[in-house]
Amino acid sequence: MLNCRSELESALNLSVLNDHWVPGGLILGNVLHVLVIYSAPMTKLFHPEPIPLTECSLIGAVASLVQWAEEIRTLLARRHIRHHLNPASP
Secondary structure (H helix, E strand, O other): OHHHOOOOOOOOOHHHHHOOHHHHHHHHHHHHHHHHHHOHHHHHHHOOOOOOHHHHHHHHHHHHHHHHHHHHHHHHHHHHHHHHHOOOOO
16 A cells, blocks of 8 residues: 555655554554454454464565565656756766
8 A cells, every 4th residue: 555655756754644544554454463363262253374473574574575666666767757857967
């Protein structure tokens, strides 16, 4: 969700915190995932397989590749636009 906020602006700036619903929703979603996987009443209801923390870290790192790829694309797009607006600049 955060990686598609703008075509030319980074998603890593703190302006996302201006809308309290976005970080609140992200936090709530993660808390609910943890509860479903690791709390006894929820595991009885959903029957998930617990994931070791080392694998959670690996999953997070791989999932973040989408964000980093989009940040690189955004950076290149900004440079491309800047170059076409002012060809004399580097």
